[in-house]
Amino acid sequence: xxxxxxxxxxxxxxxxxxxxxxxxxxxxxxxxxxxxxxxxxxxxxxxxxxxxxxxxxxxxxxxxxxxxxxxxxxxxxxxxxxxxxxxxxxxxxxxxxxxxxxxxxxxxxxxxxxxxxxxxxxxxxxxxxxxxxxxxxxxxxxxxxxxxxxxxxxxxxxxxxxxxxxxxxxxxxxxxxxxxxxxxxxxxxxxxxxxxxxxxxxxxxxxxxxxxxxxxxxxxxxxxxxxxxxxxxxxxxxxxxxxxxxxxxxxxxxxxxxxxxxxxx
Amino acid sequence: xxxxxxxxxxxxxxxxxxxxxxxxxxxxxxxxxxxxxxxxxxxxxxxxxxxxxxxxxxxxxxxxxxxxxxxxxxxxxxxxxxxxxxxxxxxxxxxxxxxxxxxxxxxxxxxxxxxxxxxxxxxxxxxxxxxxxxxxxxxxxxxxxxxxxxxxxxxxxxxxxxxxxxxxxxxxxxxxxxxxxxxxxxxxxxxxxxxxxxxxxxxxxxxxxxxxxxxxxxxxxxxxxxxxxxxxxxxxxxxxxxxxxxxxxxxxxxxxxxxxxxxxxxxxxxxxxxxxxxxxxxxxxxxxxxxxxxxxxxxxxxxxxxxxxxxxxxxxxxxxxxxxxxxxxxxxxxxxxxxxxxxxxxxxxxxxxxxxxxxxxxxxxxxx
Numbered sequence: 001x002x003x004x005x006x007x008x009x010x011x012x013x014x015x016x017x018x019x020x021x022x023x024x025x026x027x028x029x030x031x032x033x034x035x036x037x038x039x040x041x042x043x044x045x046x047x048x049x050x051x052x053x054x055x056x057x058x059x060x061x062x063x064x065x066x067x068x069x070x071x072x073x074x075x076x077x078x079x080x081x082x083x084x085x086x087x088x089x090x091x092x093x094x095x096x097x098x099x100x101x102x103x104x105x106x107x108x109x110x111x112x113x114x115x116x117x118x119x120x121x122x123x124x125x126x127x128x129x130x131x132x133x134x135x136x137x138x139x140x141x142x143x144x145x146x147x148x149x150x151x152x153x154x155x156x157x158x159x160x161x162x163x164x165x166x167x168x169x170x171x172x173x174x175x176x177x178x179x180x181x182x183x184x185x186x187x188x189x190x191x192x193x194x195x196x197x198x199x200x201x202x203x204x205x206x207x208x209x210x211x212x213x214x215x216x217x218x219x220x221x222x223x224x225x226x227x228x229x230x231x232x233x234x235x236x237x238x239x240x241x242x243x244x245x246x247x248x249x250x251x252x253x254x255x256x257x258x259x260x261x262x263x264x265x
Numbered sequence: 266x267x268x269x270x271x272x273x274x275x276x277x278x279x280x281x282x283x284x285x286x287x288x289x290x291x292x293x294x295x296x297x298x299x300x301x302x303x304x305x306x307x308x309x310x311x312x313x314x315x316x317x318x319x320x321x322x323x324x325x326x327x328x329x330x331x332x333x334x335x336x337x338x339x340x341x342x343x344x345x346x347x348x349x350x351x352x353x354x355x356x357x358x359x360x361x362x363x364x365x366x367x368x369x370x371x372x373x374x375x376x377x378x379x380x381x382x383x384x385x386x387x388x389x390x391x392x393x394x395x396x397x398x399x400x401x402x403x404x405x406x407x408x409x410x411x412x413x414x415x416x417x418x419x420x421x422x423x424x425x426x427x428x429x430x431x432x433x434x435x436x437x438x439x440x441x442x443x444x445x446x447x448x449x450x451x452x453x454x455x456x457x458x459x460x461x462x463x464x465x466x467x468x469x470x471x472x473x474x475x476x477x478x479x480x481x482x483x484x485x486x487x488x489x490x491x492x493x494x495x496x497x498x499x500x501x502x503x504x505x506x507x508x509x510x511x512x513x514x515x516x517x518x519x520x521x522x523x524x525x526x527x528x529x530x531x532x533x534x535x536x537x538x539x540x541x542x543x544x545x546x547x548x549x550x551x552x553x554x555x556x557x558x559x560x561x562x563x564x565x566x567x568x569x570x571x572x573x574x575x576x577x578x579x580x581x582x583x584x585x586x587x588x589x590x591x592x593x594x595x596x597x598x599x600x601x602x603x604x605x606x607x608x609x610x611x612x613x614x615x616x617x618x619x620x621x622x623x624x625x626x627x628x629x630x631x632x633x
Contacts, residue, residue, distance in 0.1 A: 102598040119296040120327075127363070128292075128330045134362025135326075143368055147597035165292055166325035197354045198325055 010069075011036045011169055011201050012057065017066035019052050026052050030066070030233055032220050036168075039195060039202045039215050041239065043254065044222035050205050051096075051173065053222065057203065058093050058171050059084045070169070089117060092162030096173040098154035100146040106133060106157045107142040113164040132160040135190060152179045156187070163194075169201045170194075176208040188214045209257060212239050223250050272320075273298050275305050282309040284335065284343075287320035290328025302331060306339040314339045319347030329355035333363045394590045398521065401513040408514055417519040424485040424520075424585075425527025429534055432480060436535035439472060440464055440542025448550065457550060461560035464543040468536050469569045475621060477531040478580035481524060482613030486588030489520050490609035493592025494602040502593065517589040521582060528581030529574045536573070572633055576624055583620060584613040 010033035017030040027049040034040045044050040055061040057068060059075060067076045071090055075083045100109050110129040114120055120128065133139045136156035146154055155175060162170055172191075176184040188211050194200045206212060212219060219242070221235040235242050235251045243255030253260050271294035276283040284305060288294065306314065316332060318324070324332075333356060336343045345356060375383075405412060443464045451457050493516055496502050505512045540561065547557045588609040595605045 103600050114292065118292045120292065121296070121299050124295065124299045124331070124334070127334050128295075128327050130365075130367070131326055131330045131333075131359045131362040134365065135358060139362055139365045140368065145598060147601075163326070166327060193354070193358075197351045197358075 009036060010034055011038075011071055012040075012203070013069040014057070015067050017053065017056060017068070018064050019049065019056065019061070020064040027222055027232055028065075030220075030222070032233070032236060034201060034203060036201055037195060037199045038217045039191065039204065041212050041216040041219040042203065042205045042222070043207070043212070043219055045224075045250075048222040048224055050222050054171060054173055054203075054205050058091065059088070089165060090167055091169045091171060092165065092167040093171045094155070094158045094162045094173060094175060096177070098146070098158040100154055100157055100161070102146050105143050105145055106138060106149070106160075109146070109157060110161045110164050113161070117165060129160075129164065132163050133157070135163065135194075136160045137186065152183050155179065156183070159187070159190075166198065168199070169203070172202060172204045172206075174205055174207070176206055176211050181210075184208065184211060185214075187211075191215050209255070213243075221251055221254070270294060271298055273301055273305070275309075277309070280312050281315070282312050283315045283317050283346075285317040285320065286332075287322075289322050290324040290331065292325070292327040295327045295331045299331060299334075302335045303338040306335045306343075310340050314341070314343040315346050316343050317346045318349075318352055321348065321352065324348075324352045324355060326355060326359065328352075329359040330363075332356055333359040336360075337363060390594075391590070394593075395586065397513050398517055398586055401511060401518055405514065405518065408511070411510055411514040412518050413515070414519075417523055420520050420523035421526050423488070424481060424523050425530055428480055428484055428527070428531060431484070432477060432531050432534050433538040435476060435480070436468075436473070436538030437542040439476065439535075440468065440539030440544075441546055442542075443467065443472075443539070444543040444546035448546065458552065458556070458560060461543060461547055461552075461557045462564040465540055465561045465565045466569055468539040469565055469573045471573070471621075473532040473536040473539065474528070474573050474577040474580055475617065477528055477535050477577055478584060478617040479614060480531065481528060481581060482584050482588075482610050482617065485524065486584050486591075486609040486613040487606040489585065489588035490591040490595075490605040491602055493517075493589055494595035494605040497593060497595040498597065498602060512593065517586070517593075520589055521585040524581040524585035525578055526581075528577040532574060532577035536570075568633055572628060576621065579620060579624075580617045583616045587612040587616055 012032075012034040014033070015031050018028040019026040030053065032040075042050045042053060052061065056063045057070075059080075062080065063076055067074060069075065070087045073083050073087060074080075075087055100106070101112070104112065107126065107129050110132050111125045114125045114128060118125075130139060130142060133142050136159050138153060138156055138160065141149055141153060141157075146157070149157070155178070159172065159175065162172075175187055175191075179187065191202055191204070192215060195202065202215075204215070216239045218237055219235070219239045220233060221242075222232065223234040234248050235246055239255070242251055246252055246255070249261055252258075271286065271288040271290050274285045274287070276285065284302070286298075286302075290298075314336070316335065318332075321328075329352070332345070345353065348356070401408075444460050447463050448457055448460050451460050451463075493502070496516070502512050502516070505515060544554065544557050548554065591605040591609040591612060595601045
């Protein structure tokens with residue numbers, strides 16, 4: 001199912017995305033497609049705009065220019081609000097800090113979308129939520145509250161909540177940041193497993209090189225260095241090949257975990 | 266691509282029962298089939314159950330959960346027939362989760378002894394906090410830098426100056442109402458004129474400080490608790506401690522001093538506004554201003570005013586301390602800050618009234 005290269009039937013098609021805040025341009029003219037079942041990683045240094053790009057993709061920020069189609073439906077331009085309402089149940093989002101609801105136990109957090117959007121009887125909601133928590137290894141913590149668990153557990157619980165409705169498209173913002181290598185590897189395996197079993201598409205923002213090389217079919221790298229006043233795409237493709245072949249000093253430095261050569265910027 | 270809705274059929278062949286699922290097993294369809302599937306499985310308990318998946322088009326985690334729940338309702342392992350590799354993998358994941366029994370948290374059982382102990386500890390902690398504050402205040406000359414005076418002015422502004430419009434309005438209405446209500450019975454005795462004395466003495470001695478204290482507790486103590494509570498939740502208080510900066514000196518003292526400075530001013534403003542309200546009513550009854558003024562001046566002594574102001578200062582200190590302490594003892598999570606703010610207001614008002622009662626006894630003994 002690994003499908004490098006643009007597919008005839010992409011689940012996300014982004015064209016010419018630009019983001020300006022006042023007179024500051026964060027990035028401009030970013031275009032890419034994500035195929036169904038693909039694991040697509042967004043990379044970039046601090047300030048390169050990858051979180052901004054993610055916000056555009058999940059509908060929290062309207063792009064200054066450009067268009068986004070999700071599952072064949074345009075979600076920018078006129079009628080964007082109505083289009084998003086149709087798309088929202090197809091996507092799951094894990095925020096960087098988890099964004100779990102502090103007044104609910106982990107089980108209740110995962111059950112919330114099931115309660116809001118399905119007619120499942122209560123025992124079915126509990127059973128499904130427990131399966132999702134089991135996927136991320138948190139079934140023993142189901143009755144705990146977010147304040148009572150560690151940062152890594154919060155992250156995993158947030159993934160379980162994003163999975164609640166089995167969305168075909170999942171956005172993960174820095175899933176591995178702050179996790180120990182064993183848990184992070186478990187998460188990588190979970191992502192690959194879900195893709196294999198359910199055909200879920202993943203868009204992942206991450207810096208973890210090991211994780212990128214393990215899971216990513218393709219990656220998009222944003223950077224400001226190559227552009228005079230705004231960021232843009234400096235690399236798009238299979239991370240394993242990019243690391244070997246890219247001539248761009250920033251891409252090379254990233255994949256070889258080296259500081260930027262002096263004068264490269 | 267239109268996939269058919271999910272269906273469920275039960276084929277009963279003596280000891281062998283086949284439960285066949287068909288179509289699309291996603292959350293929406295699972296919601297429809299859940300009861301039906303579980304009931305069917307329960308009815309055929311004790312017989313061999315085969316779950317036939319050959320007609321299932323798609324199955325997500327919700328579907329897999331349904332299959333496992335059906336198996337559990339049946340009470341014995343069921344054979345899965347015809348499921349694709351993906352479905353089998355899903356079911357394996359769901360089985361792993363279902364095999365872990367849900368943890369039942371032990372209900373908290375508290376004996377009276379434990380409750381009493383907790384109460385005593387809480388009371389002890391409260392006194393310990395008073396001691397901490399006193400210690401911080403005594404050490405202040407040595408640690409002047411830890412208390413930022415810009416903070417002090419900001420809190421005094423927040424607690425006092427910004428409360429003045431509210432204080433004046435409340436005081437005026439209070440004087441008005443008091444005068445009006447007491448005028449009726451006083452008139453029965455032909456003592457209408459003494460309404461001026463009654464209002465002025467009760468305002469300066471009692472109501473001025475008390476109402477100012479209620480306003481401080483509601484407006485300011487809750488804000489103190491929420492501010493410090495949020496800092497506590499964000500580990501900012503821990504950061505101060507590790508930097509060697511005493512949180513009590515930096516966070517509590519400026520707020521406490523600001524409240525102590527603001528309270529007498531608020532009480533005086535309330536007294537004056539109340540007298541004005543009373544004067545409006547008395548003028549309405551036809552008494553000239555000069556007579557009202559003379560009544561107030563003859564019967565309200567400086568001791569009444571100073572006693573009231575002294576109480577105001579004490580109330581201010583106690584309310585600010587209660588508010589800051591609620592903030593510093595904030596637990597974890599977003600609800601904790603709300604709990605602290607509530608505790609600050611309730612604690613502040615209760616402490617004020619208890620203190621006021623103690624003052625009443627003392628002033629009476631001292632003949633003031």
